[in-house]
Amino acid sequence: MISKADVIARYLPAQLTAGERGEAFAPSNIALCKYWGKRDQALNLPINASLSVSLAHLGSRTLITPSADGVDHVLLNGEEQATGSRFATKVVEFVDLFRRNSVQPLTIDTHNNIPTAAGLASSASGFAALMLALNDFYTLQLAPEQLSAFARMGSGSASRSIFTGFVEWQMGQREDGMDSHAVALNACWPQLRVGLVKVATGEKKVDSRAGMQRTVESAHLYQSWPLQAAVDLEKLHIAIAGRDFNLLGATAEQNALSMHATMIASWPPLLYWQPESVVAMQQVWELRSQGIDVYFTMDAGPNLKLLFLDKQQAEIESAFPGLEVVAPFLHQQCTADPSFTDAIKEA
Amino acid sequence: MISKADVIARYLPAQLTAGERGEAFAPSNIALCKYWGKRDQALNLPINASLSVSLAHLGSRTLITPSADGVDHVLLNGEEQATGSRFATKVVEFVDLFRRNSVQPLTIDTHNNIPTAAGLASSASGFAALMLALNDFYTLQLAPEQLSAFARMGSGSASRSIFTGFVEWQMGQREDGMDSHAVALNACWPQLRVGLVKVATGEKKVDSRAGMQRTVESAHLYQSWPLQAAVDLEKLHIAIAGRDFNLLGATAEQNALSMHATMIASWPPLLYWQPESVVAMQQVWELRSQGIDVYFTMDAGPNLKLLFLDKQQAEIESAFPGLEVVAPFLHQQCTADPSFTDAIKEA
Numbered sequence A, B: 001m002i003s004k005a006d007v008i009a010r011y012l013p014a015q016l017t018a019g020e021r022g023e024a025f026a027p028s029n030i031a032l033c034k035y036w037g038k039r040d041q042a043l044n045l046p047i048n049a050s051l052s053v054s055l056a057h058l059g060s061r062t063l064i065t066p067s068a069d070g071v072d073h074v075l076l077n078g079e080e081q082a083t084g085s086r087f088a089t090k091v092v093e094f095v096d097l098f099r100r101n102s103v104q105p106l107t108i109d110t111h112n113n114i115p116t117a118a119g120l121a122s123s124a125s126g127f128a129a130l131m132l133a134l135n136d137f138y139t140l141q142l143a144p145e146q147l148s149a150f151a152r153m154g155s156g157s158a159s160r161s162i163f164t165g166f167v168e169w170q171m172g173q174r175e176d177g178m179d180s181h182a183v184a185l186n187a188c189w190p191q192l193r194v195g196l197v198k199v200a201t202g203e204k205k206v207d208s209r210a211g212m213q214r215t216v217e218s219a220h221l222y223q224s225w226p227l228q229a230a231v232d233l234e235k236l237h238i239a240i241a242g243r244d245f246n247l248l249g250a251t252a253e254q255n256a257l258s259m260h261a262t263m264i265a266s267w268p269p270l271l272y273w274q275p276e277s278v279v280a281m282q283q284v285w286e287l288r289s290q291g292i293d294v295y296f297t298m299d300a301g302p303n304l305k306l307l308f309l310d311k312q313q314a315e316i317e318s319a320f321p322g323l324e325v326v327a328p329f330l331h332q333q334c335t336a337d338p339s340f341t342d343a344i345k346e347a
Helices: A004-011 A086-099 A123-137 A144-154 A156-162 A208-218 A220-241 A245-264 A275-289 A310-319 A331-336 A340-346 B004-011 B086-099 B123-137 B144-154 B156-162 B208-218 B220-241 B245-264 B275-289 B310-319 B331-336 B340-346
Strands: A022-033 A038-040 A050-066 A073-076 A106-112 A166-169 A182-184 A192-197 A295-297 A304-309 A324-326 B022-033 B038-040 B050-066 B073-076 B106-112 B166-169 B182-184 B192-197 B295-297 B304-309 B324-326
Touching: A004 A086, A004 A144, A022 A123, A022 A156, A022 A220, A022 A245, A022 A295, A038 A208, A050 A123, A050 A156, A050 A192, A050 A220, A050 A324, A073 A086, A086 A106, A086 A123, A086 A144, A106 A123, A123 A144, A123 A156, A144 A156, A144 A182, A156 A166, A156 A182, A192 A310, A208 A245, A220 A245, A220 B220, A220 B245, A245 A295, A245 A304, A245 B220, A245 B245, A275 A295, A275 A304, A275 A310, A275 B275, A304 A310, B004 B086, B004 B144, B022 B123, B022 B156, B022 B220, B022 B245, B022 B295, B038 B208, B050 B123, B050 B156, B050 B192, B050 B220, B050 B324, B073 B086, B086 B106, B086 B123, B086 B144, B106 B123, B123 B144, B123 B156, B144 B156, B144 B182, B156 B166, B156 B182, B192 B310, B208 B245, B220 B245, B245 B295, B245 B304, B275 B295, B275 B304, B275 B310, B304 B310
Parallel strands: A073 A106, B073 B106
Antiparallel strands: A022 A050, A050 A106, A050 A166, A166 A182, A192 A304, A192 A324, A295 A304, B022 B050, B050 B106, B050 B166, B166 B182, B192 B304, B192 B324, B295 B304
16 A cells, blocks of 8 residues: 555655745535545545535635744644644644655644634645645645645545636546546536535534545445446536536435435444434425425535525525525636536526 | 236135124334335335334234125224225225125224324234234135235235234245245344334325335435345344344344435435434434443334333433333243243343
8 A cells, every 4th residue: 555655755856945935725615426435545545536616715725934933833723733733733744745854844824714603624625725835835836636636645625625616536546546636627607606504513523534434334335325426426517517507406415415325324323414404404305395496415514505596595595594605606717618608698 | 017916816716705704913013124125016025125023012903894884994993984095095905806806895994003103104014904804804714924925915014014023024036926925033032122202293295105116216325225134134133043132223223224324315305304303313322322222223204213122121211201112022922932041041
């Protein structure tokens, strides 16, 4: 088995040249076809390809500078994190992959602007921003695909946060994982909205890494998950190409529920849902039965993320007071999309 | 495809001799390995074998007598059911399979003593009692396996309610389904308890028949269900033979959750759980984390059925006030079990 350090050694020189400052932003992303299950624990290589939409301005910004006092400093949202804390350890271990022989201490300052109440994972945008900031600080000039593959070694879904808009993380086949990176889909959908429903916050009892491992090891139903994911990926491509919102929404919802189904079928059972999650799901289904096109997706937690189009935003906001609504595609970002003209026509 | 009438015609003479009175009781049963998915819709032939424990005195009693006024009468718990009502239609259609050319009108009087609040299906005990009463009324003198196979044509799980105690419904291979019947396992477990938790009552939006069909047709994860069921059946045999309660409980709980997982992964999503179901599940898991050996199973509805041993009944009743507790095995029924001596020793 290849380690992260082995991979870095294959692709980067032993000694890097530090700059004075490295800075980057990476968006959070919501998977419409989920990453669930690893074929390689060390490198975060997935059992299935996944597809997400990024959350525009919501994400992580990271600034790397040389440390003035001879020791590393890790800050999160302006607060210094104790050496040995979970967050500081993960950040420093990732930085060490690149810093290696250098003894230069650094200050790594990360700000997340994701509403904490929304229960969104920050590891995806966090590791993507950190990778981009390292690329800047050491003037690595890596290609986006390499940045994505390296960010994946920090957190699987970080591979997708290197890009914006619709993003596919290709599972790859190589042992060192360098073909397991994300690519941006050249598709724009300015009418699309993501609504963040707060159900519950607080630390999860079983984190995603442990959760997916338990599922792979104990749920017989997991054996059919790669098939579900492959079918859903294909459907999502068709939905995005044809701007078929109901196909997109239905596929994302069934994919998320199938992922949760594999957890529920695990032993010991893994249920990230709270009673309030069921209430919110029933509310979405009730809205749909009234003819309102709204779907949900969920990650390894109790919160729902709603998918809908701008024309129904008012109705959905009145059904879910306090909903945080994100427009993943801004009109000005869409000029590079050859199918953008069609998208505008629909608007 | 063979119809129910074809099957009856193969095994019974065209004209039956009616008696003056046919009467029978059949117990309800709780599946520890669930029946979920049919390979033949008309005959209720299952995709997987299942295993249940019967609920002793809780079930259905049916009395068949000739009708005095020239028309059929169907009564449920003392109340006449309108001709053409769902219940009366199902009963009369089943009776017609046997009555056939006879024009003799009948009165079919069924009493269920299952607490309606417990949300237990009554079709299993109902069709089993009806089949046994028909066997009595027409003096069919059918073997238990034939009674079970015929009862299955009324409702799949009725095949198991012909027997008491632990019962396995063998899936069979024949096209006419006559090898798809239940058999009693010769095993007694007087310490075993089943607790009926009321979460919600009321008509289900999607009945079990439609639910399992939707699952088979739309859930990719269902492809792994037969494997799950086969593994669980084997584990349950081991658990019963060795009186290993934790293996029995864990297997039953994972089996039930895996069945619900296949529904959750269907499209449109099929969630029989209510928010209160999640509360009750979390309560069971909390009790287990405190060292109390309690597990649950659920059928196609929101209610939980708890599994535990007599020695922990008091603790579990205090955690679930109003719990209806059933002892599936009475000591006096256990004398025929060769392993009963061991079971008594453990008590």
